[in-house]
Amino acid sequence: MKGVFQKIGSLRTTGRGPSADGAGGEPGQQRGSSVTLSIVDQHVARLKQAEEARKAREALLTGLKPFVLDNTLVECLSTGGETLEDKLEALKLTRSCGLQNVVLAAFVKERTPDLQFLQALRSSKLIDEHCFAFSELYDANGSDLPGQDLPFGLAKMIQYGIQNAILEVDVAATYINWEKYHIEDLCSLVESRCRWVAANLFAGRPTQPASYVHLRDFAVSMQTAPARLLTLVESLARLDPAVRPRGLFINQPAPGQFPFEAAPCVAAVRGVMDGAGWSEGLLVVHVGAAPGYGLAHATVLECLAAGCSGVMAALCEEADATSSHASSLLDLVNLARLGNKHVSERFQLDRLRAAAKEVSAIMERAKAQLLQQPAAGAAAGAGAQRGGAAMTAVQPLTGSPGKPLPHAIPATEHKPLIPGHA
Numbered sequence: 046m047k048g049v050f051q052k053i054g055s056l057r058t059t060g061r062g063p064s065a066d067g068a069g070g071e072p073g074q075q076r077g078s079s080v081t082l083s084i085v086d087q088h089v090a091r092l093k094q095a096e097e098a099r100k101a102r103e104a105l106l107t108g109l110k111p112f113v114l115d116n117t118l119v120e121c122l123s124t125g126g127e128t129l130e131d132k133l134e135a136l137k138l139t140r141s142c143g144l145q146n147v148v149l150a151a152f153v154k155e156r157t158p159d160l161q162f163l164q165a166l167r168s169s170k171l172i173d174e175h176c177f178a179f180s181e182l183y184d185a186n187g188s189d190l191p192g193q194d195l196p197f198g199l200a201k202m203i204q205y206g207i208q209n210a211i212l213e214v215d216v217a218a219t220y221i222n223w224e225k226y227h228i229e230d231l232c233s234l235v236e237s238r239c240r241w242v243a244a245n246l247f248a249g250r251p252t253q254p255a256s257y258v259h260l261r262d263f264a265v266s267m268q269t270a271p272a273r274l275l276t277l278v279e280s281l282a283r284l285d286p287a288v289r290p291r292g293l294f295i296n297q298p299a300p301g302q303f304p305f306e307a308a309p310c311v312a313a314v315r316g317v318m319d320g321a322g323w324s325e326g327l328l329v330v331h332v333g334a335a336p337g338y339g340l341a342h343a344t345v346l347e348c349l350a351a352g353c354s355g356v357m358a359a360l361c362e363e364a365d366a367t368s369s370h371a372s373s374l375l376d377l378v379n380l381a382r383l384g385n386k387h388v389s390e391r392f393q394l395d396r397l398r399a400a401a402k403e404v405s406a407i408m409e410r411a412k413a414q415l416l417q418q419p420a421a422g423a424a425a426g427a428g429a430q431r432g433g434a435a436m437t438a439v440q441p442l443t444g445s446p447g448k449p450l451p452h453a454i455p456a457t458e459h460k461p462l463i464p465g466h467a
Contacts (some may be wrong), residue, residue: 292327
């Protein structure tokens, strides 16, 4: 028994570690201490690398001259309860703050926007080279293969003199039969639309028409079909600059993803653009926030630091749940807080805040109007639908009103993308 106690005592002395100041202890324990210090050094080095990366990202955000496309009229003021004066006032407010680039409408067949507003803008000559509108790449045709006929939206842009076309493109849509419709077909269709825009949307101005491609399902595409999306980006990048889009818009929803997940996707798109010789192309992010759980504006900053050159957003965040978003007001304030002097000089931030409050008040009045007069609201909606036919009576600013709607590809050169399909 005495021998057992002696062994236990020897184990206790052998297991003694180094003193608190790192001295003493057996050679084995000293080696363990050096290993521990090595691990600490590794993590300190990683922290230093992260700090250098942070400084580089902050420098990029500080020096950024962001392109800002205002989408207030579409995302905030399209419930049907707004008056013509409300929309004209909102447009005046946004432009007075330095937000010159404005989306006027989202043209979707059988769901026409506020025609009275567009006609008032045209008659007042308020539609200029800074006005944009959305158009579907092609109209639904009951088929699982896209058609080539000119979409409704582009035809209406001729009529109203809107020369900046945002083409809505889905790259991972389940309603397209991707086994029959290949990426080369999609690239060809998008190119044909860009060529049509360049040739037809002059609207009587010396300014060149411009097309933009909105990758509407960007987040899903980068998860399920990244090669298809990046192939489209490369195809657009290699087009003749005379017909190539001015840039790409990407839609990045805040819910369901952390901000840092968006950065590699943005960097991949920017990398393809730069590698294919399209470094001057815009890469603009729109961040949805329904619900964003506070992540929306962090996602915007991540995207800007990863290669985006601007934002598409409404001035304030009060919007229908289906179109809520990270507002341009907070995006610009965040950049200004980081020390971006260009934002502080170009945009009137105090005016932006006041304008956002005014737009919010307009929205509240419109909602109250709809709630108080549901029957009147329904009648107004029916009137808007009846007015859809009158839209074609507006004389186009370019082309002949008597001519049939043109195709993106002339009928004499019209070849089916896939044998047996128009």
